[in-house]
Amino acid sequence: MRTSVIVVSHGRSQALARALTALEQLTTPEFELVVVADGPGIAAAGRAGRIKAIRFDEANISAARNLGLAAAAGEAVAFLDDDAVPLPDWLDRLVAPLSAGAAASTGYVIGRNGFTFQHRARRIRADATHLPLPDAPGLYPPEDGAPVKTEGTNMAFRRAALAAIGGFDPAYRFYLDEADVNLRLMAPTAVVPEAIVHHGFMASARRRDDRVPLDLTEIGASLVVFLRRHGADEATMARRIFDQLAEEQSRIFRHLRARRISRRKAREIVQGFVAGTDAGKACPLPPLAPLTEVPPPWLPFHPACTGATRRFSGRPWSLPALRKEAAAAVAGGHRAELFVFSPSTLYHRLSFTGAGVWEQRGGLWGKAGRNDPLVQVATFATRLRRESAKAPLRAAD
Structure with missing residues (x-):
């Protein structure tokens, strides 16, 4: 099934460049790549003639995704955030159920330490609350009006199905945009x-890289728009605004207690949420019409990495040289993994670098996964074998 991957970006050109580097390492031999970004993002994306690049300077993720959808010529469309990187086999796995007839699909999301899940499977309800789903693959129909929630940074749809419901609602500038699609689509996922x-x-303009919020205006606005779109009565509206505000205040208090933000900034953030709810109540909500625009012709994108995976390992004092070797391997068309173990019990972190290398660092005896013992008993060779067996690129070999 021909698939278009859509990446939207605003104000994060460096992150976008890293995401596109990861897409160059997909095992999918051909797909279409559509980038919707502001001026600096388009410049960072480069790849003239290989991608469909659309300049869009407004901070509205729904409108940006609709521009990407209008340009996408694939039967399927997959979405990736600019601050995310997929594993090499991501697209093949994500789109396979669509080839078998599903209208939508979603995968799992791993958080910043590289090991712990940030999001697994869950349902979304009309009051914007979630219900758990089994930790198992499958095609799940809506249940009691609650479809599977696709994660915005890891989701795919049949293009025709998404276009038929009008794509994404521009009233959601940020937050709950994909959840709204799930409820309008109401299809097995x-x-x-x-x-x-x-x-x-x-x-971003809304949060720091340590997840401290800077502005909750759009969170408040999108919550109210969502509740209005999906028939919430006044009591439900009041309850959900109260619950969300309490949740946000609890999070802000933790940051305040840790001295990550000032009291003044904490008040500003809360006031922004309240102002957002008022804006959401006043926002016009016109009906959404199907998207009927015919996209431009298919533009095939062929990933640059076609060679075998190269693995590098060593101690912290060898890190500069190892990074140079690994980056050279990526530049030569290979995927690369780098393992660096110090003589310590430091926790491990796994990240994808701007050079395109999957880099895992931590103590030789340190914990990696959530369920690992606090202290590992291992030599360098046995620890390397253990971590290599579960490394991100194992499926790319």
């Missing part, structure tokens, strides 16, 4: 746990 994306929460 595939959960694909092995379609994995790493999502790092890079800094």
